[in-house]
Amino acid sequence: MSGPEVAGPLLEVRELTVYHGQLRALDAIDLAVAPGETYAIIGANGAGKSTLLRTIAGLHHPRAGHIVLDGRDITREPPDRRLAGGIALVPEGRRLFPSLTVEENLLVGMHKARTGPFDMQRVFDLFPWIPGRRKQRASQLSGGEQQAVAICRALLANPRVLLLDELSLGLAPIVVRRIYEVLPALVAEGVTVLLVEQDVAQARQVATRVHCLLEGRTSLTGRPDELTAEQIEEAYFGVSSVSSRSSSPSSAAGTGG
Numbered sequence: 001m002s003g004p005e006v007a008g009p010l011l012e013v014r015e016l017t018v019y020h021g022q023l024r025a026l027d028a029i030d031l032a033v034a035p036g037e038t039y040a041i042i043g044a045n046g047a048g049k050s051t052l053l054r055t056i057a058g059l060h061h062p063r064a065g066h067i068v069l070d071g072r073d074i075t076r077e078p079p080d081r082r083l084a085g086g087i088a089l090v091p092e093g094r095r096l097f098p099s100l101t102v103e104e105n106l107l108v109g110m111h112k113a114r115t116g117p118f119d120m121q122r123v124f125d126l127f128p129w130i131p132g133r134r135k136q137r138a139s140q141l142s143g144g145e146q147q148a149v150a151i152c153r154a155l156l157a158n159p160r161v162l163l164l165d166e167l168s169l170g171l172a173p174i175v176v177r178r179i180y181e182v183l184p185a186l187v188a189e190g191v192t193v194l195l196v197e198q199d200v201a202q203a204r205q206v207a208t209r210v211h212c213l214l215e216g217r218t219s220l221t222g223r224p225d226e227l228t229a230e231q232i233e234e235a236y237f238g239v240s241s242v243s244s245r246s247s248s249p250s251s252a253a254g255t256g257g
């Protein structure tokens with residue numbers, strides 16, 4: 001057989017439902033990330049964004065549904081198998097080992113690494129200040145520097161899909177910009193990105209597709225250029241009439257849909 005093949009999604013999430021105790025944090029979520037995409041999950045605090053990334057990485061077990069990587073069902077695989085299969089997570093809040101050096105933190109990323117474009121030298125190219133500080137403890141770095149090291153650590157596994165949970169959290173806008181500046185280089189190396197971002201403008205700027213969660217459900221998906229600010233605001237906050245119309249001051253509690 002020959003001829004052009006339409007590439008299927010690299011990562012698929014089907015009808016994914018996840019509970020934390022009694023709380024249904026995700027309710028029948030579907031998404032499909034094509035190779036080379038930068039797919040952004042947006043949504044308010046507690047919407048289920050981190051739960052989604054962590055479940056894809058294997059850190060939470062779904063009550064129902066499937067996670068499929070390049071056509072292979074990985075729903076039952078433990079986190080280290082998924083890492084070896086090409087899924088790496090940069091968790092919310094960086095999570096470096098504070099008492100280990102920068103270099104030691106990076107070496108952790110090479111455990112179970114796949115072969116691919118990223119080695120120490122290649123990640124140093126992304127953040128040229130790192131080699132000069134590689135003997136420092138991670139705890140001595142600023143938040144933005146820690147974020148950079150956390151990204152490099154994940155890249156050293158040579159992921160096919162890089163999961164980024166709120167890169168911007170607690171960082172100054174200029175630092176956020178510097179961090180986001182490396183994304184195109186990753187995409188150029190063939191990395192597919194699934195990121196969580198609370199800053200809608202930032203998400204729209206970098207993403208090929210945005211996917212909004214509202215209280216564990218999908219409230220909107222689409223390409224950034226085909227979604228209006230009103231649609232996104234409505235999907236994000238769950239209010240049914242954002243613009244004009246006075247009245248109903250506390251309609252934000254309304255659950256439509």
Ligand SMILES: Nc1ncnc2c1ncn2[C@@H]1O[C@H](COP(=O)(O)OP(=O)(O)OP(=O)(O)O)[C@@H](O)[C@H]1O
Pocket residue numbers: 020021023025043044045046047048049050051052092198
């Ligand atoms: N380990 C856990 N145990 C119990 N409840 C949890 C746990 N993790 C998350 N939750 C709850 O599940 C819901 C979704 O949380 P999650 O962290 O996925 O949201 P989020 O969209 O990432 O929020 P944020 O923007 O604040 O990071 C919230 O109500 C949260 O309190």
Ligand SMILES: [Mg+2]
Pocket residue numbers: 049050051092166
């Ligand atoms: Mg979160």
